[in-house]
Amino acid sequence: IYPLDQMEIEPRDILRSYIEFASDEIARTIRSNTCLLVTGGGAHHRYFTELLSGKLAKKKSMLTVPENVIADYKESILMAYAGLLRLENIPNFISEATGAKTDTIGGAVYLPPLKSGI
Incomplete structure (x- = not known):
């Protein structure tokens, strides 16, 4: 930091x-x-x-x-939801919640290389 x-x-x-x-x-x-x-x-x-x-x-x-299982489950659901929003190009960082000036789309999408001949 x-x-x-x-x-x-x-x-x-x-x-x-x-x-x-x-x-x-x-x-x-x-x-x-x-x-x-x-x-x-x-x-x-x-x-x-x-x-x-x-x-x-x-x-x-x-x-x-x-309890740990509830805390982890909620967090994993939110991460999956943020990932889904990213895949759909929908903002997943909302200015009202973050204090930023605008909503943004965070994260990156990495796809595996296509196999040749398919």
Whole structure:
């Protein structure tokens, strides 16, 4: 993570800095009295979820971390859906959700080479 990757800092310290930054940014953007469901890789990082939960509690918001199988299933369904949207050339990054100026289509499609003679 630039500029941290340009410095002589232990990887664990870089990770800790990033976790602090990410939890601060998430907590900053969440409204009071909100309930969040954490899925994906973040759901498996106990320190991150505890840190974020503490920051959200100050805003009277709640963080819910489901069982691993539910967190992973939801994440895999969303990734498959984003891939389908990409294949159909439909925006899969929506400006209302990302804060970007416009909707965009993210990802790339790699097809296997055609076999000759077929």
